[in-house]
Amino acid sequence: MSKRQKQMLARLTAAAILFAAAVLLPLTGWGRLAAFLIPYAVAGWDVLWRAVRNIAHGQVFDENFLMALATVGALATGEYPEAVFVMVFYQVGELFQSYAVDQSRKSIAALMDIRPDYANVEADGQLQQVDPEEVAVGDTIVIKAGERIPLDGVVLEGASTVDTAALTGESLPREVRPGDDVISGCVNLSGLLRVRVTRAFEESTVSKILDLVENASGRKAKAEHFITKFARYYTPIVVLAAAALAFLPPLFSSIGWVDSIQRALNFLVVSCPCALVISVPLSFFGGIGGASRDGILVKGGNYLEVLARTEVIVFDKTGTLTRGVFNVTAIHPDHCDEGQLLELAALAESYSDHPISRSLKEAYGKEIDAARVSGAEELSGRGVRAVVDGRTICAGNDKLMEDIGVSWHPCHRVGTTVHVAADGVYLGHIVISDEVKPDAKAAISALKALGIRKTVMLTGDAQAVGEDVAHRLGLDEVHTQLLPADKVDRVEDLLKEVSPKGALAFVGDGINDAPVLSRADVGIAMGGLGSDAAIEAADIVLMDDKPSKIAHAIAIARRTLAIVRQNIVFALAVKLLVLVLSALGLASLWAAVFADVGVSVIAILNAMRCLKQPKQS
Numbered sequence: 236m237s238k239r240q241k242q243m244l245a246r247l248t249a250a251a252i253l254f255a256a257a258v259l260l261p262l263t264g265w266g267r268l269a270a271f272l273i274p275y276a277v278a279g280w281d282v283l284w285r286a287v288r289n290i291a292h293g294q295v296f297d298e299n300f301l302m303a304l305a306t307v308g309a310l311a312t313g314e315y316p317e318a319v320f321v322m323v324f325y326q327v328g329e330l331f332q333s334y335a336v337d338q339s340r341k342s343i344a345a346l347m348d349i350r351p352d353y354a355n356v357e358a359d360g361q362l363q364q365v366d367p368e369e370v371a372v373g374d375t376i377v378i379k380a381g382e383r384i385p386l387d388g389v390v391l392e393g394a395s396t397v398d399t400a401a402l403t404g405e406s407l408p409r410e411v412r413p414g415d416d417v418i419s420g421c422v423n424l425s426g427l428l429r430v431r432v433t434r435a436f437e438e439s440t441v442s443k444i445l446d447l448v449e450n451a452s453g454r455k456a457k458a459e460h461f462i463t464k465f466a467r468y469y470t471p472i473v474v475l476a477a478a479a480l481a482f483l484p485p486l487f488s489s490i491g492w493v494d495s496i497q498r499a500l501n502f503l504v505v506s507c508p509c510a511l512v513i514s515v516p517l518s519f520f521g522g523i524g525g526a527s528r529d530g531i532l533v534k535g536g537n538y539l540e541v542l543a544r545t546e547v548i549v550f551d552k553t554g555t556l557t558r559g560v561f562n563v564t565a566i567h568p569d570h571c572d573e574g575q576l577l578e579l580a581a582l583a584e585s586y587s588d589h590p591i592s593r594s595l596k597e598a599y600g601k602e603i604d605a606a607r608v609s610g611a612e613e614l615s616g617r618g619v620r621a622v623v624d625g626r627t628i629c630a631g632n633d634k635l636m637e638d639i640g641v642s643w644h645p646c647h648r649v650g651t652t653v654h655v656a657a658d659g660v661y662l663g664h665i666v667i668s669d670e671v672k673p674d675a676k677a678a679i680s681a682l683k684a685l686g687i688r689k690t691v692m693l694t695g696d697a698q699a700v701g702e703d704v705a706h707r708l709g710l711d712e713v714h715t716q717l718l719p720a721d722k723v724d725r726v727e728d729l730l731k732e733v734s735p736k737g738a739l740a741f742v743g744d745g746i747n748d749a750p751v752l753s754r755a756d757v758g759i760a761m762g763g764l765g766s767d768a769a770i771e772a773a774d775i776v777l778m779d780d781k782p783s784k785i786a787h788a789i790a791i792a793r794r795t796l797a798i799v800r801q802n803i804v805f806a807l808a809v810k811l812l813v814l815v816l817s818a819l820g821l822a823s824l825w826a827a828v829f830a831d832v833g834v835s836v837i838a839i840l841n842a843m844r845c846l847k848q849p850k851q852s
Contacts, residue, residue: 243330247323250278254319271315279306279322301470305503309824312496317824321504321832328832331839351385351419351441357429367419367436378428384421387439388430390414395426399779443771473506480818494820501817504827505810514802514838521845522795530778531788538774541757543792546737547729548687548785551722551751552694552704553590554744555761556782557669561594565648565666576663580655583621583628586611591651592619594667595630616695616718618653629656632697634716636661649703651696671707678782679708685789688737691729693722693751722751730756742785748772759785795845802838809834 253274262270279302286303302325309318353364355377362377367385370376375391378384384397396408399421408424411417417430419441436442481499484490519536526533533539553559568576581599584592585608596603611621617638618631629639630653636643641656643664650668654661679690691712694701701715714725726741733739733756741748741755749772752758760773761780777784813830816822822830 240330240333243326243333246277247326247330250274250319250323250326253277254316254323257319258316268310268315271319272310275306275310275319275322278319278326279303282322282325298470301474301503301506304474305500308496308500308503312493312500314497314824317828321824321828324828324832328835328839331836351383354385355379355382367439370432370436372432372435374432376430376432378417378423378430380423380425380427382423384417384419384423384430386419386430386432386436387417387434388432389416390428391431392429393427395428396424398422398424470506473502477502477506490820497824498817498820501822501824501827502814504824505813505817505822505830513835514806514842515799517839517842518795518799518802518845521842522791525846526788526791529784529787529791531784531791532776532778533788534774534776538757539792539795541738542740542775542789543796544736544738545740545757545789546686546688547691547733547739548682548689549691549693549726549729549739549741549751549755550710550782551741551743551748552692552696552701553669554780555742556675556692556704556708557671558780559590559669559744561590561651561667561669563594563598563665564650564668565646566663567646567666568663569661571662576655577665579623579628579657579662580630580653580665582608582623583611583619583630583655586621587613587619589613591653591667595653595665616721626657627659630654632695632716634718645697649699651700671704672780672782674781674783676708678785679710681783681786682789683709685786685793687789689729689732691725693717693725719748719750722748723754726751726754740785742782743773759788798841798845802841805841806834806838 251274254271257267257270257274260267260270282299283303286299289299302322306318306322309315309321351367354367354370355362356365356370357375357377370386376386376388380395390411390413392413394410394412396410397417398408399418409421411428416433417428419436419439434440477499480502481496484495484498485492516536519539522539523533523536526539533542550556563577566573566577571579577595577599578601581595582603584595585603585605607624609622611619613619614631614635617635618629620627620629622628629635629641632652633643633645633654636654636656639656639659641654641659641661643654643656643661646652646664646666648666650666652664652666654664656662682690689712690710691714692701692705692708692710693714694704695717696715698715701713704710705713714721717725726739730739738756740757740759741751742759742761743752744761748760752760752772752774757775758773759775759777761777761782775788777788809830813822813826817827
């Protein structure tokens with residue numbers, strides 16, 4: 236509990252004791268009024284001050300004004316205990332609200348703990364602690380056991396295990412060795428690591444994630460916008476209705492002035508919209524915070540709302556449903572031997588960082604002589620073209636072969652086929668196979684159990700490869716041999732199948748799927764750990780490589796939206812009922828207090844359930 240909350244609790248305790256004393260003391264007249272004014276002032280002086288200050292600034296119709304008007308009116312009509320109790324109970328509700336917001340902020344702050352405090356820079360054989368923002372790309376930093384990794388980099392020396400739980404929600408540490416990338420925000424658990432910095436702090440993974448989370452509250456859901464607009468028009472309307480209820484009945488009926496004013500005061504107390512204004516944003520804030528603890532970063536409540544309505548999910552294949560770790564499984568040369576075919580393909584692909592290119596270079600196993608390669612060009616969705624030893628080498632899929640007019644032949648092996656041609660002559664092909672992620676099949680099953688109507692996979696791979704993966708995972712539909720632009724066209728077609736109240740989500744690895752992630756109703760990036768493109772392009776980022784997190788994210792979104800609806804329906808129903816009873820003179824001020832503060836407390840407690848998201852099964 237914060238210092239401010241402790242002070243509020245002390246004030247309310249003192250006000251309650253003074254209130255009990257005023258009730259027990261046998262006072263009458265001005266003495267009784269003075270006895271109740273003391274606890275009233277102790278409990279509610281800040282509410283009265285805010286009401287006066289806001290009126291001076293032209294902001295008349297807010298909850299402070301309603302509470303001040305209702306309680307001062309109750310004092311004026313002789314309902315001293317009721318006035319004090321309304322103010323005390325209202326402040327109890329404010330205390331609950333403050334505590335709930337703090338709990339939500341703490342769930343976000345737990346993620347904010349990934350911000351590093353310092354970096355150990357190695358210079359002239361000495362270690363110096365500096366601000367991570369002062370470290371330049373290329374500098375060498377030393378990370379001791381137990382320290383947080385301050386910047387993204389590559390391990391030069393040392394071996395250790397790294398705790399990524401703050402980013403991914405996963406408790407299993409990751410082993411790192413020389414040559415491995417390490418990500419800022421993780422914790423070095425065991426050995427000493429010497430790391431070369433590859434990104435400045437403002438471009439690091441931790442900086443991008445912190446910026447994402449800090450700005451999440453600015454992207455409001457439709458329900459939040461509705462409540463804001465609702466309160467803006469609702470409050471002045473109920474004040475005018477209360478005024479009419481106070482002054483019109485005595486003029487046109489036999490109802491007395493005191494009775495009429497009491498009805499109006501009850502009406503004002505009930506009408507305060509704080510139950511909705513507080514609980515709805517708090518629910519979304521709690522949902523985002525709860526998801527972040529499980530390594531699911533949601534950029535705003537609006538995306539959480541859309542995710543809950545998702546009925547069609549479209550997947551990229553490589554790096555999303557498959558591991559993206561390719562191995563050469565077959566070499567089929569035509570006019571050269573196997574070694575020469577692999578060498579030409581590896582040299583042509585030497586400037587590319589695509590997973591297929593890396594697998595060819597690894598299979599070649601020798602150091603690449605850059606002097607032998609020139610004019611390297613990456614052809615999006617097709618392959619590469621480069622001049623190797625003076626010969627124009629093209630390595631890629633069948634579309635590339637057709638573009639350059641080379642006759643090729645298919646392979647009977649299932650996998651990604653890389654065709655190779657030299658100066659327009661077909662040299663053969665190399666088969667590369669990818670591995671399906673261990674939880675991919677379970678992820679698709681979990682999505683169908685949630686009622687997702689259609690699961691679709693889009694890939695640039697050959698038809699045989701795509702259909703094989705789709706069949707093994709149980710996907711409903713697959714489209715193969717697609718260029719990046721073709722994927723956008725397919726998503727456009729699938730969007731036409733989505734119902735007016737539904738949504739389409741696209742799941743990709745965030746590296747080359749930015750156009751499709753942007754076009755979908757909600758874009759989800761897999762494996763955001765260290766992927767700049769994922770964090771930038773997607774609306775929701777899963778900080779590990781597990782497809783099963785998608786179903787968990789949808790479950791969190793749906794639970795959050797359900798809690799929001801529960802609060803809206805419950806608060807409006809109770810308030811509407813007691814408003815009508817107050818207007819008819821059938822509800823006391825105590826009923827009005829419950830309809831306002833009681834409903835607010837219940838709604839806040841219900842909203843706090845969003846912080847305790849169910850664990851992934």
